[in-house]
Amino acid sequence: MxxxxxxxxxxxxxxxxxxxxxxxxxxxxxxxxxxxxxxxxxxxxGKAGLGRALVRRAAERYLDGVDRALSTPAQGPERLAAVAEWTVRAARAHPLVRALLTGCWDAGLPAAGRAPGPGELTRAVRDRAAAALTPAEGGARCELAVRLALSYVIAPGEEPGPGELLVLLSAPSRTAAAR
Structure with a gap:
């Protein structure tokens, strides 16, 4: 049914x-x-099973949004910025997504059960971005995009402005030798 x-x-x-x-x-x-x-x-x-299903659905919907952001016709850094912006928007709009991404569950939410934790979700996003992008498009920066987005989720401040995350993700990489 x-x-x-x-x-x-x-x-x-x-x-x-x-x-x-x-x-x-x-x-x-x-x-x-x-x-x-x-x-x-x-x-x-029962209620616990319903709660676990809600949590799983929140994780699936979040990852579906990641896939949508990665499937846009934009260039690599723009797609990574879209993933980062989606992560911030989804976490701010949906307490279950925020809890899944941060691991911070309050008593007002259903128990997570066997839902993916923050590390597992971060790796899933990183792996999806790496698969969707070539190294030339910025595939190596997918971990940075996810962590940057999570910093906005964990320590909320002003909403990132349009293109703000893109600027950060498009900046030339600094290696240890360049420092």
């Missing part, structure tokens, strides 16, 4: 955006999705 599963995840996500996870009630999620509580329990086994 994929349609019911998707509806339940959408309803649970909407409920989580309105209140902390401990206050989310299964009966309300089922009603918002237009299914019975039994269907919810059949799909997820």
């Amino acid at each position: 994929p349609a019911a599963r998707d509806s339940l995840l959408e309803a649970a996500g909407a409920a989580l955006s309105a209140r902390p996870w401990p206050s989310v009630r299964m009966v309300d999620v089922a009603a918002a999705a237009g299914v019975s509580r039994q269907t919810l329990y059949n799909e997820f086994g």
